[in-house]
Amino acid sequence: MFSLTEEQIAFIENDIRVRGITSPDLSIDLLDHICCIIENKLDEYRNFDLVYQETLLLFGDKGLKEIQDETNRVLTFKHYYLMNSTMKISGYVSSLLILFGSIFKFNHWPGASVMLVVGVFFLTVLFMPLLFILKFKSSAENNRSMLLSIIGFVAALLICCGVLFRIMHWPDARLISVMGGVLLILGYLPVYFISVHKNTTNKMNATATVILIIAGVGLFITETGTGTPRPVSDNFWRGVIENDALLNSMRTDNAAVYAKLNSSTDSAKKDYKPLKASADELMNYLDEMKIYLTAASLDIKEEQAKQVKLDDLRSEGANNTITDLLFENDHVQSKYTVAKMNALVDNFKNTVKTIDPSADLTLLDRKEQMVNDKPVTWEKANFEWMPLPLVVYNIIRIELAVKNCERAALNK
Amino acid sequence: MHWFLMYLCPMYSSELIKGTLKTIVLKLLSETKQMYGYEITQKVKELTDSKIVITEGALYPMLHQLEAEGIVTTETVNIGKRVRKYYTLTSSGEERAKEKIFEFADFINTMNVLLDLKPRVSYV
Numbered sequence: 001m002f003s004l005t006e007e008q009i010a011f012i013e014n015d016i017r018v019r020g021i022t023s024p025d026l027s028i029d030l031l032d033h034i035c036c037i038i039e040n041k042l043d044e045y046r047n048f049d050l051v052y053q054e055t056l057l058l059f060g061d062k063g064l065k066e067i068q069d070e071t072n073r074v075l076t077f078k079h080y081y082l083m084n085s086t087m088k089i090s091g092y093v094s095s096l097l098i099l100f101g102s103i104f105k106f107n108h109w110p111g112a113s114v115m116l117v118v119g120v121f122f123l124t125v126l127f128m129p130l131l132f133i134l135k136f137k138s139s140a141e142n143n144r145s146m147l148l149s150i151i152g153f154v155a156a157l158l159i160c161c162g163v164l165f166r167i168m169h170w171p172d173a174r175l176i177s178v179m180g181g182v183l184l185i186l187g188y189l190p191v192y193f194i195s196v197h198k199n200t201t202n203k204m205n206a207t208a209t210v211i212l213i214i215a216g217v218g219l220f221i222t223e224t225g226t227g228t229p230r231p232v233s234d235n236f237w238r239g240v241i242e243n244d245a246l247l248n249s250m251r252t253d254n255a256a257v258y259a260k261l262n263s264s265t266d267s268a269k270k271d272y273k274p275l276k277a278s279a280d281e282l283m284n285y286l287d288e289m290k291i292y293l294t295a296a297s298l299d300i301k302e303e304q305a306k307q308v309k310l311d312d313l314r315s316e317g318a319n320n321t322i323t324d325l326l327f328e329n330d331h332v333q334s335k336y337t338v339a340k341m342n343a344l345v346d347n348f349k350n351t352v353k354t355i356d357p358s359a360d361l362t363l364l365d366r367k368e369q370m371v372n373d374k375p376v377t378w379e380k381a382n383f384e385w386m387p388l389p390l391v392v393y394n395i396i397r398i399e400l401a402v403k404n405c406e407r408a409a410l411n412k
Numbered sequence: 413m414h415w416f417l418m419y420l421c422p423m424y425s426s427e428l429i430k431g432t433l434k435t436i437v438l439k440l441l442s443e444t445k446q447m448y449g450y451e452i453t454q455k456v457k458e459l460t461d462s463k464i465v466i467t468e469g470a471l472y473p474m475l476h477q478l479e480a481e482g483i484v485t486t487e488t489v490n491i492g493k494r495v496r497k498y499y500t501l502t503s504s505g506e507e508r509a510k511e512k513i514f515e516f517a518d519f520i521n522t523m524n525v526l527l528d529l530k531p532r533v534s535y536v
Contacts, residue, residue: 003492004493004494005493009493009494025476028496028497029472029475029497030468030472031494031495032450032496033449036450037450059468059469063468063469066469067468067473070469070473071477073473074477075476
């Protein structure tokens with residue numbers, strides 16, 4: 001039996017590496033194995049190169065690399081079937097939860113948020129990572145498709161989280177969605193387009209996919225940004241702006257009356273201190289409520305919301321955010337609610353009554369109203385499923401009523 | 413499914429061999445304490461008169477899996493100018509080998525009954 005020379009062994013070792021064997025453990029096995037085969041075949045009539053090529057044929061076209069792939073698969077995929085079934089089950093569960101969660105949310109039934117959060121959790125924490133790992137393993141030999149998978153995975157993750165954040169009124173929802181969308185359009189699409197466009201049979205499909213993704217993401221980002229706009233008539237809006245101006249002038253007027261009372265030596269003046277305190281508390285609450293709702297509805301910081309002018313809100317559409325916050329629907333936590341507001345209004349009314357038992361407080365009554373020929377509570381008629389400008393306007397109307405009652409009490 | 417094609421063997425269908433490969437290797441290792449890959453393939457060829465040929469594509473992934481599961485350990489020895497890796501059963505591996513062989517013998521008996529075969533050779 002022949003023995004291979006050091007050069008020949010080094011040649012084989014290098015060739016194995018060139019043929020894609022990266023695992024040092026496996027390359028020891030294969031080097032020895034190939035050497036053994038060659039040494040048994042080699043005799044004085046046959047040359048090394050010929051026998052080596054012959055030996056490689058035993059492994060088939062992708063033979064050596066395939067052994068490594070198979071080894072990796074066996075080692076990393078001991079739990080392949082478990083992963084596969086987990087992926088399927090979590091996919092079914094999350095799609096069902098999200099489907100029913102959306103139906104519930106649409107109909108304003110309780111429990112929608114829990115379903116959506118759990119559904120998206122299953123989708124992002126179980127389904128998508130498993131899908132990514134399994135898909136990535138099956139196309140491991142192609143670097144471009146791996147890059148594509150990673151970008152697609154991250155973009156999908158961001159978009160899902162963005163939607164969830166938006167539904168739950170958590171902060172930075174818009175930022176997350178937009179990041180996902182931008183990554184999809186600027187990162188995923190170019191790579192996808194280039195890799196598929198070379199393949200002529202898929203050209204049509206690729207173009208269609210690209211168009212669909214751009215259209216979908218575009219609409220999605222627009223929707224998250226604006227809600228559904230509902231036009232407000234010019235006349236109505238003029239009234240809103242005028243009322244806001246009137247409110248501001250009443251603020252100054254009332255402040256002037258207080259200043260005058262303060263400087264006077266009239267013995268009755270101390271009576272007005274509790275009135276001022278109660279009115280100020282209520283007015284502060286209502287002012288902050290407007291900023292809070294504006295910030296939540298436009299998905300901006302409260303500092304930014306303070307800079308927003310009333311006129312800028314005119315075209316804002318209706319969205320669930322305001323209603324969920326004002327009524328604390330679906331376990332939403334809110335700093336400002338209709339219930340707390342009502343408590344403060346009642347407190348203010350009581351204060352006025354102690355000063356002037358005969359005071360007319362009908363402006364602050366909360367009477368049932370007729371909406372579409374059905375009696376509806378005052379709270380629902382004024383604050384439920386209303387676009388932001390109308391909600392703000394209704395708060396301004398309450399503020400005006402407060403200032404009016406305060407003025408009337410002061411004039412007594 | 414290239415995985416099945418790796419089991420190409422001259423006599424028996426790949427389905428038949430697939431489930432027995434591990435048993436064969438464990439049995440060989442339990443008899444011959446220490447073996448290297450090429451030796452295993454040659455031994456099987458020799459013992460079965462070339463009726464069963466274990467391919468590299470099936471053997472090495474399985475050996476590495478057995479190593480990961482702690483059924484075999486490896487030892488590298490310098491052979492001239494290259495390194496040879498010897499595979500040895502661990503004590504849990506020896507248990508596993510016995511179980512596998514017993515299971516297969518039982519299977520053959522069941523198949524004998526099921527297919528109404530006349531036993532020609534007693535393996536156990």
